Amino acid sequence: MPLFEVETTSHIMIASADDEKAAREFAATNYPTEEIIRVTHRPRDAWVISKNLLGIVGTIDVCATARECLAQAKGDKLHAVRLYMNHTGSDLEQARKVIESNMAMGW
Template sequence: MPLYEIETNAHIMIGWAENEEQARSTAHEHYPDDDIVRINRRPRDLWVISKGLLGFPQNEVLCNTARDCLSKAQGDKEDAIRLYMQETGVDQQAAQRAIETNMSLGW
């Protein structure tokens, strides 16, 4: 079954459908108030998002460091950011990105 990307005025959905009409119907079923802007059949059966584009640290050690800082700070984001800055020497913006990324992953 093909994978479709369905963009509405408020959402982007990715899902399997037999054809474009079924993809359109599924979008209207779940978000009846949305207007469909675009529907594309994906060329492969995978949806891929670059981790770099999302701000994931490229070095796995940094991920582990961020998770350790979150644990030490007992989930307090600001404290974890300060700890991360101290341990890695990065600026506040890079530390915030690393901590928030790992928080979204459920550290």
């Protein structure tokens, strides 16, 4: 089943759907109050996120570092972001993205 990228006013989601109409229905069912901005058929059956576009470069294991910072901060996001910035030299936006991504994964 093909993948569709569906962007709404607050979310970008990847939906496995038979066609664009089904992808729109998926978004409308799950986020009924949001306007659908765009629906794009993904050219392959995989979704790839570029680390470079997120600003994650280098040889350190960013997820392990983020989880270590979250553990040291006892789950306090702001403190974890500060620790991550200190450990890696990242700027605020990059550190926030990495910490929030790892919080969503259940550090």
